[in-house]
Structures are given as structure tokens and as C-alpha cells.
Amino acid sequence: MTTNMTIYDISEKAGVSIATVSRVLNGSSNVSEKTKKKVMDIINRYEYTPNAFARGLGLNTMKTIGIMCADSSDLYLAKAVYYIEQLLRSNGYDSLLCCTGYDLNTKEQSMELLISKKVDSIVLVGSNFIYEKEEDNRYICDAASVVPVMLLNAALEAPNVYSIVSDDYTSMYKATAQMIASGRKEILYFYNSFSYSGKRKLAGYRAAMEEAGIFQNGLRMQFYKGSHEDIHAMAKQLTEASQCGLSFDGVIAADDNLALGAVKYALQNGLKIPEDLSIIGYNNSLLATCCEPELTSIDNRLETLCQHLITTLMGILNGEEMPKKTVFSGEIIQRGTTLLQ
Amino acid sequence: MTTNMTIYDISEKAGVSIATVSRVLNGSSNVSEKTKKKVMDIINRYEYTPNAFARGLGLNTMKTIGIMCADSSDLYLAKAVYYIEQLLRSNGYDSLLCCTGYDLNTKEQSMELLISKKVDSIVLVGSNFIYEKEEDNRYICDAASVVPVMLLNAALEAPNVYSIVSDDYTSMYKATAQMIASGRKEILYFYNSFSYSGKRKLAGYRAAMEEAGIFQNGLRMQFYKGSHEDIHAMAKQLTEASQCGLSFDGVIAADDNLALGAVKYALQNGLKIPEDLSIIGYNNSLLATCCEPELTSIDNRLETLCQHLITTLMGILNGEEMPKKTVFSGEIIQRGTTLLQ
DNA sequence: TTGAAAGCGCTAACAC
DNA sequence: GTGTTAGCGCTTTCAA
Numbered sequence: 001m002t003t004n005m006t007i008y009d010i011s012e013k014a015g016v017s018i019a020t021v022s023r024v025l026n027g028s029s030n031v032s033e034k035t036k037k038k039v040m041d042i043i044n045r046y047e048y049t050p051n052a053f054a055r056g057l058g059l060n061t062m063k064t065i066g067i068m069c070a071d072s073s074d075l076y077l078a079k080a081v082y083y084i085e086q087l088l089r090s091n092g093y094d095s096l097l098c099c100t101g102y103d104l105n106t107k108e109q110s111m112e113l114l115i116s117k118k119v120d121s122i123v124l125v126g127s128n129f130i131y132e133k134e135e136d137n138r139y140i141c142d143a144a145s146v147v148p149v150m151l152l153n154a155a156l157e158a159p160n161v162y163s164i165v166s167d168d169y170t171s172m173y174k175a176t177a178q179m180i181a182s183g184r185k186e187i188l189y190f191y192n193s194f195s196y197s198g199k200r201k202l203a204g205y206r207a208a209m210e211e212a213g214i215f216q217n218g219l220r221m222q223f224y225k226g227s228h229e230d231i232h233a234m235a236k237q238l239t240e241a242s243q244c245g246l247s248f249d250g251v252i253a254a255d256d257n258l259a260l261g262a263v264k265y266a267l268q269n270g271l272k273i274p275e276d277l278s279i280i281g282y283n284n285s286l287l288a289t290c291c292e293p294e295l296t297s298i299d300n301r302l303e304t305l306c307q308h309l310i311t312t313l314m315g316i317l318n319g320e321e322m323p324k325k326t327v328f329s330g331e332i333i334q335r336g337t338t339l340l341q
Numbered sequence: 342m343t344t345n346m347t348i349y350d351i352s353e354k355a356g357v358s359i360a361t362v363s364r365v366l367n368g369s370s371n372v373s374e375k376t377k378k379k380v381m382d383i384i385n386r387y388e389y390t391p392n393a394f395a396r397g398l399g400l401n402t403m404k405t406i407g408i409m410c411a412d413s414s415d416l417y418l419a420k421a422v423y424y425i426e427q428l429l430r431s432n433g434y435d436s437l438l439c440c441t442g443y444d445l446n447t448k449e450q451s452m453e454l455l456i457s458k459k460v461d462s463i464v465l466v467g468s469n470f471i472y473e474k475e476e477d478n479r480y481i482c483d484a485a486s487v488v489p490v491m492l493l494n495a496a497l498e499a500p501n502v503y504s505i506v507s508d509d510y511t512s513m514y515k516a517t518a519q520m521i522a523s524g525r526k527e528i529l530y531f532y533n534s535f536s537y538s539g540k541r542k543l544a545g546y547r548a549a550m551e552e553a554g555i556f557q558n559g560l561r562m563q564f565y566k567g568s569h570e571d572i573h574a575m576a577k578q579l580t581e582a583s584q585c586g587l588s589f590d591g592v593i594a595a596d597d598n599l600a601l602g603a604v605k606y607a608l609q610n611g612l613k614i615p616e617d618l619s620i621i622g623y624n625n626s627l628l629a630t631c632c633e634p635e636l637t638s639i640d641n642r643l644e645t646l647c648q649h650l651i652t653t654l655m656g657i658l659n660g661e662e663m664p665k666k667t668v669f670s671g672e673i674i675q676r677g678t679t680l681l682q
Numbered sequence: 683t684t685g686a687a688a689g690c691g692c693t694a695a696c697a698c
Numbered sequence: 699g700t701g702t703t704a705g706c707g708c709t710t711t712c713a714a
């Protein structure tokens with residue numbers, strides 16, 4: 001088992017200097033095959049593993065990337081964390097995860113913590129790390145003055161900050177336009193976040209509506225502020241809106257959870273989907289195939305985004321010049337909650 | 342911003358020795374209020390933060406806990422990781438996350454990696470880390486010889502290994518018994534894992550069936566081996582089983598995903614739920630309220646389990662004597678996929 | 683109450 | 699090709 005030997009013990013047993021052991025350990029050239037083998041034998045025999053602290057102390061790096069994520073129990077964020085974590089490992093990096101919650105204060109704290117742990121970079125998963133007010137994003141710039149900061153599905157123009165985003169605006173624009181083309185006019189937008197991507201989505205919806213010359217009733221943009229797991233609360237909100245006289249024949253939701261709330265609303269109120277109510281979700285998550293009829297949803301190619309993020313990060317860490325912002329486009333996956341025209 | 346000062350810089354500016362700065366930093370007594378204040382002022386002014394490596398080198402601990410999880414995109418595991426991560430942070434510990442996948446080999450590697458990072462303990466989330474063959478669990482015992490190992494929802498009797506489990510056996514037994522009591526006899530068990538908890542669940546089902554004297558058709562225990570996200574594949578398997586002549590009027594599933602597969606199967610085959618087919622899921626996850634009718638599901642009190650795990654761990658790290666195994670019992674949450682008798 | 687100094691285990695520049 | 703040695707930044711005796 002992992003013994004508590006030091007490089008000195010190994011060097012002694014192998015009859016070489018610690019420098020040689022270190023060279024073998026780090027795969028340096030300039031070691032004869034013979035001594036290399038001799039040292040490796042001892043290392044294996046005693047199952048010696050170098051002390052990461054001592055190494056870190058000298059190199060000032062732990063080959064570790066900090067990942068920040070507001071809520072890893074969110075299906076979408078969890079998946080992103082999963083991809084990133086795997087890709088990182090396959091590139092020889094470890095990851096330090098922080099589930100920060102949605103509060104700016106704790107985000108700042110987590111950021112400091114990661115920096116103090118000497119991570120080589122920080123990856124922010126999800127768009128809720130970017131704020132409206134410029135000063136609220138200072139914590140990101142500060143961090144970026146120490147290590148590169150990678151944003152997944154968010155964008156911020158600042159030195160040493162790299163953004164990988166899905167084109168949520170266009171995706172939402174297309175989804176809305178498609179629903180309009182299928183004959184719906186009273187399309188409700190159901191959302192729960194004013195994050196970077198949240199605002200882009202909303203803007204896409206509005207643009208399509210305006211372009212089609214459809215009157216915008218402000219109430220048609222319903223903000224939901226409950227738990228993202230409480231589907232009943234979502235349905236309830238829609239029911240109440242409807243009872244208050246708001247009419248709608250389509251729902252575009254900012255994520256699949258919300259779309260599911262709309263499905264539940266329809267079922268509870270005896271509406272036929274998609275005849276009476278057409279619904280489009282976002283993320284194309286597991287949830288999209290859970291309900292009946294199944295959810296038409298926008299796939300924003302999360303895995304591709306993550307892959308690109310890691311590729312970019314590895315480039316940066318190797319001192320290469322890398323694009324500061326990359327945009328991928330999404331895709332509408334047609335299922336039962338919409339009618340193809 | 343996090344400057345790159347050392348304890349030497351601070352000591353110089355404060356006009357004291359590094360030892361004194363260190364004492365202030367570590368809240369040691371034996372420092373006069375006056376010098377303490379003087380030092381703190383400098384520390385605050387320059388926003389100095391001590392180097393974690395150097396500290397770790399000396400103390401041989403980083404106040405960091407390793408978390409291993411096969412797949413953090415699994416709803417249930419992700420939630421557990423989330424709880425644990427939060428609780429750890431609130432106790433002043435950081436966490437190093439490893440998504441290991443389901444392969445023994447990579448699990449062993451992750452384990453070694455965490456140990457080499459000098460974590461203070463390792464938490465294994467989920468029951469898939471425990472294997473049938475004793476030798477396959479050696480990697481856990483090995484790790485436990487270095488740091489305490491905590492198991493969430495799995496059990497292993499070994500020195501320095503602590504288990505926090507939900508009583509899956511009894512939960513499944515009760516669920517099955519309840520379904521039998523409601524008049525069903527041909528109850529199919531749908532599962533996808535032979536993990537520790539997987540086997541306990543299966544055993545609970547069998548015990549209830551045998552006790553009721555119901556003939557056990559081996560085919561009634563359907564093992565699903567596809568992706569845990571592919572609900573269609575699950576439904577397909579049930580459809581095929583049914584077409585091959587297997588009849589069943591109830592499904593007990595080892596998790597909510599599988600139960601959803603059963604719901605889909607019923608819908609595709611025109612079966613009424615719960616009249617023609619009664620269904621019970623497991624985990625009481627978000628998924629339980631996604632479908633229609635909603636899923637009766639077993640809640641195994643994940644948050645309580647996690648809390649207890651952390652409490653136990655903190656006790657251990659403080660040198661206290663702690664219970665090696667704690668069992669919590671689950672609870673059946675009644676919803677639309679079963680008929681109350 | 684404070685300071686000096688010896689590690690902690692490793693890497694890398696520099697000698698040989 | 700190999701060894702010597704000076705750090706890396708901190709904690710912690712031991713003296714004063």
C-alpha cells in the first residue's frame with residue numbers, strides 16, 4: 001500500500017542520488033536505461049508515490065483545475081461537470097469541485113478558495129456566474145489576473161477569460177419562429193433566470209415575436225422563481241395566469257423542467273398537446289423523453305461545448321494563443337409536443 | 342487581489358519574525374494583542390493568503406476530502422455529491438471530485454490519485470464501488486489503511502471503513518408486499534445493477550414474493566443493461582418480454598428511470614395505469630413527478646444519509662469513536678401509478 | 683512574548 | 699549521466 005517513503009529513501013535503496021530519482025519520476029531524458037530500471041524497480045517494489053505538496057511547493061502548480069458550478073444537482077450542470085471532469089482527467093489534470101449556490105457572495109468565496117489551492121485554471125459551469133452590473137463580475141476578472149478563467153455557456157470580455165457558448169439567441173429565435181409558422185400567435189415564454197444565457201434566450205424569443213408583428217403582452221413572459229424541481233409549482237403558476245385571463249396556445253420554456261411544468265399544466269386543465277397547446281423545451285435532457293407526448297427540445301450540444309472548452313484550456317496552459325470566444329449553434333429536436341407544419 | 346506575498350514579506354513589513362506571523366495566522370495564543378493587531382493589519386492590507394502547499398508539506402494535510410462517484414450525471418448520485426460537497430465546505434473542508442465510471446480499474450486509479458493528493462478521507466458515493474468478490478474490494482481496504490473511507494449507500498466490513506446505508510431490502514420488501522396486498526400477483530422486477538444496494542433490493546422483492554407464496558417465474562426479474570437515460574430502450578425491453586408471453590400486472594423498478602420506462606411501455610401498449618399495470622419506482626427523484634400518472638416511489642432520505650455521513654466523518658477526523666455502520670429506513674411515497682387498497 | 687532555525691519532500695540549476 | 703545543493707513557504711520546537 002501507499003507507503004510513506006520519500007525520495008531520499010528510494011535514492012538510498014537504489015544507490016543513486018535524489019536528483020536521479022526525480023529525473024526518473026518525471027520521465028526526464030538523460031538517465032541511462034540501466035539506472036532508470038534500477039530506480040523503477042525500487043519504486044514499484046515499495047509502491048512509492050511522490051508527495052504532491054512538495055512537488056506543488058516547488059512547481060507552484062498541482063495540475064489541478066477548479067470547477068465551479070452553482071448546483072450540481074441540476075441535470076444540465078451536472079452533465080457538464082461530468083464531461084469536464086472526465087476530459088480533464090484524460091488530460092492528466094485533476095479537478096476541485098465547488099458547488100457554490102446562486103449567491104454572489106459564496107461564489108466569491110469559492111473563487112478565493114480555489115485560487116488559494118493553487119489551481120491552474122478555473123472553469124465556471126453555467127451562465128449564472130455573470131452578472132448584469134459590471135462590478136459584480138469583478139471577482140472573475142480578479143481571478144483571471146491569476147489564472148485563466150473558462151466560461152461554459154456564458155461570455156465575458158476580459159483579459160484571460162475565455163468563453164465557450166451555445167448560440168441561445170438564435171436557437172430561441174428559430175424555435176419561436178417555427179412555432180409562429182405553425183400557426184400559433186399567443187406564445188408564452190416561460191423562464192426562470194436572468195443569467196447571461198437566460199437573457200439571450202429571452203431576446204431570441206422577443207425578436208421572433210416582434211419580427212412576426214405579434215402584439216407583446218408583457219404577461220406572456222412568465223418568470224418562475226420556485227425550485228427547479230417543483231413541477232407542480234410551475235404548472236400552478238401557468239394555471240393561475242390562465243385563470244387571470246391570459247390566453248396562450250404555445251409555450252416556449254427556457255429549460256426542459258419548465259417545459260414539463262407546461263405539460264403538467266395542460267394535462268391538469270384538459271388541454272390536448274400539441275393541438276391546444278404547443279410546447280418547446282430547452283437542453284434536450286433526459287426529461288424530454290419522460291413525459292407523454294415527448295418534448296420537442298433544443299439541443300445545445302453540451303458535450304461538444306465541453307470538449308472544446310478543454311481543448312482550449314489545454315492550449316492556453318501550453319502557452320498557445322487561443323480564441324477568446326467560441327460559439328456553437330444549437331438544434332431543435334422535434335418530438336410530440338409540437339406539430340410539424 | 343490575491344497577491345503573491347509570502348510569510349517573509351509580511352513579517353518584514355510588520356517588523357516581526359515569521360514565527361510570529363505564523364502564530365497569528367493559526368490563532369495561536371501567546372501573541373500579545375498589540376502585535377497580533379499589527380500583523381493582522383498588514384495581512385489585511387496586502388490581502389495575503391498563505392500558500393496551501395507549504396502548509397500541507399509541513400502538516401501533511403490539505404483539509405480536503407476526496408469524493409468518488411461513478412457518474413455524476415446520474416440524478417441520484419449527483420444529488421448526493423451536491424449535498425456532501427456543501428456539507429463538507431460548511432465544515433471547512435474542500436472536496437476533490439473523481440467521476441470514475443463503472444470500471445474497477447479506473448476506480449482503483451482514482452483511489453490512488455486521491456491518496457497521492459493527500460486527502461484526509463475518501464467518500465464513495467453509491468453502492469457500485471462494492472464488488473461481489475472479496476479481492477475486488479481490496480482497493481478500498483488498502484485506501485482505508487491510509488485514510489478513513491466513507492461509504493454512502495453501501496456497506497463493507499473492514500477496518501477504518503464506515504457505512505451509511507438506507508435499508509433498501511426492507512423498502513423493497515414493503516413495496517412488493519403492498520403491491521401484492523393490492524391484489525397483484527404477476528409482479529415484474531425491473532433492475533439494472535448488481536451492486537450492493539441492487540442486490541439488497543432484489544432480495545427484498547424476492548422475500549416478499551416468496552412469503553406470499555407466489556410462483557417465481559425467473560423471467561419476471563428483468564435485467565436491463567442499456568443506458569440509464571434511454572427510456573425507450575427500457576420500454577422496448579418490456580414490450581418484447583410481454584410479446585414473448587411474459588405476463589405481468591405490476592412493475593417494481595430499482596430506480597425511477599426504469600419505472601419511467603415501464604410507464605412508457607404501458608402508454609405504448611395501451612395499458613391503463615394503475616388499473617392494468619401498477620408501478621413503483623425508487624429514489625423519489627424529480628422524475629417521479631414528470632410523468633402522468635405520477636410515480637409512486639421509494640424515498641430513501643438521501644439528504645439525511647449525507648448529513649449523517651458528514652457528521653460521522655467529522656467525528657472520525659476529530660479522533661472520536663464513531664459507529665461503523667448506520668442504517669436508515671426508507672419510505673414509500675404514494676402517487677398515481679399505484680392503487681391504494 | 684518573541685525570534686532563530688530545523689525540517690517537510692521535491693525540482694532544477696549547476697557542477698562534475 | 700549523475701550528484702550537490704539551493705530554494706519553494708510554512709509550522710514548530712527550542713532558546714532567549
